[in-house]
Amino acid sequence: MAAGHNYVALGDSYSSGVGAGSYTSESGDCKRSTKAYPELWKNANAPSSYKFVACSGATTTSVAGSQLGALSSSTTLVSVTAGGNDVGFADVMQTCVLQSQATCVSRVNTAVSQMQNSLPGKLDSLYSAIRSRSPQARVVVLGYPRFYKLSGSCIVGLTETERGAINNAADVLNGVIAKRAADAGFTYSSVVDEFTGHEICSGSAWLHSVTLPITNSYHPKAAGQSGGYLPAFRSAA
Numbered sequence: 001m002a003a004g005h006n007y008v009a010l011g012d013s014y015s016s017g018v019g020a021g022s023y024t025s026e027s028g029d030c031k032r033s034t035k036a037y038p039e040l041w042k043n044a045n046a047p048s049s050y051k052f053v054a055c056s057g058a059t060t061t062s063v064a065g066s067q068l069g070a071l072s073s074s075t076t077l078v079s080v081t082a083g084g085n086d087v088g089f090a091d092v093m094q095t096c097v098l099q100s101q102a103t104c105v106s107r108v109n110t111a112v113s114q115m116q117n118s119l120p121g122k123l124d125s126l127y128s129a130i131r132s133r134s135p136q137a138r139v140v141v142l143g144y145p146r147f148y149k150l151s152g153s154c155i156v157g158l159t160e161t162e163r164g165a166i167n168n169a170a171d172v173l174n175g176v177i178a179k180r181a182a183d184a185g186f187t188y189s190s191v192v193d194e195f196t197g198h199e200i201c202s203g204s205a206w207l208h209s210v211t212l213p214i215t216n217s218y219h220p221k222a223a224g225q226s227g228g229y230l231p232a233f234r235s236a237a
Helices: 025-030 037-045 060-066 089-098 101-117 119-133 160-183 222-236
Strands: 006-009 049-052 077-080 138-142 187-189
Touching (some): 006 037, 060 119, 101 160, 138 160, 138 222, 160 187
Parallel strands (some): 077 138, 138 187
16 A cells, blocks of 8 residues: 555654754755655655655744645645644753753743643644645654653753653643644654653663754654654554
8 A cells, every 4th residue: 555655744853854864965954864764664665756845943834834835635645743843842952951950840831831822723723734735645643752761871961850841741742742633633643652761861762862963962863763753653654
């Protein structure tokens, strides 16, 4: 069945493959990686057509505004990650790395409040725009990993309180995305199970911790794309 698919990969840096390296020159600042899960799925399944338009930094609004031109009525399969940048994901992590525990937890709480209040409507808007362009497509919405293994192997870095707050925020974000996806008639696929045992502080992390370039921080390594996102997408596609 997969061989006949017209597949379009939408979304933010978790779909473009930031952190996995091997970026295509044509993608520029969007940082689309040949090791990202859409590329890996395409290589394994040889779809009839394939468009990879995910872009680092994308929000629900920018996905809707600049990526949906890749969709058509003949699109049969869509993957998308979006929502993290709407709630200031990069700013949250930067605040937690550079500021006090109290400031970190406060910034996380602000993001959680955005997830609960403003994000659902933005997701609804994006999902309905996807559906209207590709009414026949199977749309797979992927979530985000939990970032930390609590009481793990990290000696330095964030406090356990901060790590717990960040993990909780990821759970809230995934819960909101899962509900909006279900209400849109889309398939939600969590990556939390796949990344369990491979979080930061696990000793076998599939995610970059704070790193230079800073853009790689908290993004999946190539192993996280192939071992985390790819199976989560494959099981739902």
